[in-house]
Amino acid sequence: MDEISTSSLFITLGILILISAFFSSSETGMMSINPYRLRHLVKKNHSAARRVHKLLDRPDRLIGVILIGNNLVNIMASAIATIIGMRLYGDAGIAIATGVLTLIILLFAEVTPKTLAAMYPEKIAFPASLLLKVLLKLMYPAVWLVNVVSNAMLAVFRINPTKRASAHLSSDELRTVVHEAGTMIPRRHQNMLLSILDLEKVTVEDIMVPRSEIIGIDINDDWKKIVKQLTQGQHTMLLLYRDSIDDAVGFVHARDALRLLSRNQFNKSTLARAARELYFIPEATPLNVQLLKFQRNRERIGLVVDEYGDIQGLVTLEDILEEIVGDFTTTDAPSPSEEVHPQQDGSYVVEGGANIREVNKEMGWHFPTDGPKTLNGLILEYMEEIPNEGISLRLAGYPIEILEVKDNMVKSARVMPSLYSPPVQ
Structure with a gap:
C-alpha cells in the first residue's frame, strides 16, 4: 500500500462508495417495486420485468448477493480510508477517517440512493437487475454458503425462505x-x-321488495281486473297467486300472456298453466352468492323466504345489478332522494318506509343497518312501542322528531344531522 499514491487511494475510495450506493439503491429498488405492476409487465413479455421477477422468486439469494457485495465494498472502503487518514493525520487519522467515512457512506451510499430508489423503484431495479444477475452467477458459491447458514438459522424458527408470503x-x-x-x-x-x-x-333481505309491496295477480280476481293488470302493468314478470301470496302459483311473463292471447287461449286455466315455477331464496343469502345462483340456475326472479319458509319479499336479478351500477331508469321503487326532503333549517323530513341502507349511502349518514331495514322499523325497535306524534329521540347520535304516525307505523320523521354526535362506545 505504501507505493500507492494518496490520490489513487482517494479515487479508489470514491469508486467504492459509488459501488456501495449501487448495491444500496438496487436493494431498495428491488424490494419496493410494485408486485402487481411487475406481474402485468411480465405478462406483456417485458424483458427487464421478467429478469426482476426471476430474481425476486428467491429473495434469499438476491439479498445474499447484494449484502455480500455491499459489505465487501464497505469494508474495503473503511480500510482505504484508514490508510488515507493515517497518512494525513497520523494516529489521529484513524478516528477522523472513521467519522468522515461514516458520514459520507450515510449520505452518498445509503440515505440518498435508497430514497431515490424508493421513489423510482422501476428505474433503479430494471437496469440494476442486469448486473445483479451476472454477480449472482459469479458469486454463487459464496451466496450459496451464506444462504445455507442463514436458512438453517431460519429453520430453527420454522421459516421456509423458499416460500414467499401470499401476495393476495x-x-x-x-x-x-x-x-x-x-x-x-x-x-x-x-x-x-x-x-x-x-x-x-349485503343479503337479499336488504334489497328485496317487501311482501306488502309485491305486485301480483290474484287468479281468483275478476277476469277483467286480471287483464287490466297484465296490459297496464309496468312489470314484465308478475307473481300469480290464489287469494294470498302465501298460496303462490308461479311467475307469469307478459310475453307468455301475449302468446296465449294471440292464440285465443287466454283464460284463467291457461294462464295458471303458463306460470313459471317458483324459485325460493333464503333471506340471509349474500348478494354475491345469489348473483351466481341466478346465473347457474338461469333465473331472474325469486321469492325470499325466512327460516320458517314464510314469504318475506321478492328479489330480481335487476335488483342486484342496481347495487353495482345504480338505479335503472325503469325502476318504480322510490329513490332515497324522493323519500328524504331537505328543509330550510338544515333538517330533513324522511318517510318512515325509507330504506336505511339506501339513505345512509346517499346522505352519508350512519344509522345502524344490522337490524330493521326501514326508518320506521328502527324507531319502533328503539322505542319498543308505537310512539306518538311530536315525540323526540336521539337515535344513533341523530336527533329525530316524530312528525306523523298512522296505521301503527311512523309515516314521517324529522332528522337533524347538523346536531349529530356519534354514540358513546
Whole structure:
C-alpha cells in the first residue's frame, strides 16, 4: 500500500462508495417495486420485468448477493480510508477517517440512493437487475454458503425462505387500492368496483321488495281486473297467486300472456298453466352468492323466504345489478332522494318506509343497518312501542322528531344531522 499514491487511494475510495450506493439503491429498488405492476409487465413479455421477477422468486439469494457485495465494498472502503487518514493525520487519522467515512457512506451510499430508489423503484431495479444477475452467477458459491447458514438459522424458527408470503389482497385491501387509484379510475367506475366488493356484505333481505309491496295477480280476481293488470302493468314478470301470496302459483311473463292471447287461449286455466315455477331464496343469502345462483340456475326472479319458509319479499336479478351500477331508469321503487326532503333549517323530513341502507349511502349518514331495514322499523325497535306524534329521540347520535304516525307505523320523521354526535362506545 505504501507505493500507492494518496490520490489513487482517494479515487479508489470514491469508486467504492459509488459501488456501495449501487448495491444500496438496487436493494431498495428491488424490494419496493410494485408486485402487481411487475406481474402485468411480465405478462406483456417485458424483458427487464421478467429478469426482476426471476430474481425476486428467491429473495434469499438476491439479498445474499447484494449484502455480500455491499459489505465487501464497505469494508474495503473503511480500510482505504484508514490508510488515507493515517497518512494525513497520523494516529489521529484513524478516528477522523472513521467519522468522515461514516458520514459520507450515510449520505452518498445509503440515505440518498435508497430514497431515490424508493421513489423510482422501476428505474433503479430494471437496469440494476442486469448486473445483479451476472454477480449472482459469479458469486454463487459464496451466496450459496451464506444462504445455507442463514436458512438453517431460519429453520430453527420454522421459516421456509423458499416460500414467499401470499401476495393476495383481502377485500379491505382491494378497497384501499381502488380508493387510492385517484384519477386513474373514473369516480363512477370506482363506485361500481366498491359496490361489487360490498356484495358479500349485503343479503337479499336488504334489497328485496317487501311482501306488502309485491305486485301480483290474484287468479281468483275478476277476469277483467286480471287483464287490466297484465296490459297496464309496468312489470314484465308478475307473481300469480290464489287469494294470498302465501298460496303462490308461479311467475307469469307478459310475453307468455301475449302468446296465449294471440292464440285465443287466454283464460284463467291457461294462464295458471303458463306460470313459471317458483324459485325460493333464503333471506340471509349474500348478494354475491345469489348473483351466481341466478346465473347457474338461469333465473331472474325469486321469492325470499325466512327460516320458517314464510314469504318475506321478492328479489330480481335487476335488483342486484342496481347495487353495482345504480338505479335503472325503469325502476318504480322510490329513490332515497324522493323519500328524504331537505328543509330550510338544515333538517330533513324522511318517510318512515325509507330504506336505511339506501339513505345512509346517499346522505352519508350512519344509522345502524344490522337490524330493521326501514326508518320506521328502527324507531319502533328503539322505542319498543308505537310512539306518538311530536315525540323526540336521539337515535344513533341523530336527533329525530316524530312528525306523523298512522296505521301503527311512523309515516314521517324529522332528522337533524347538523346536531349529530356519534354514540358513546
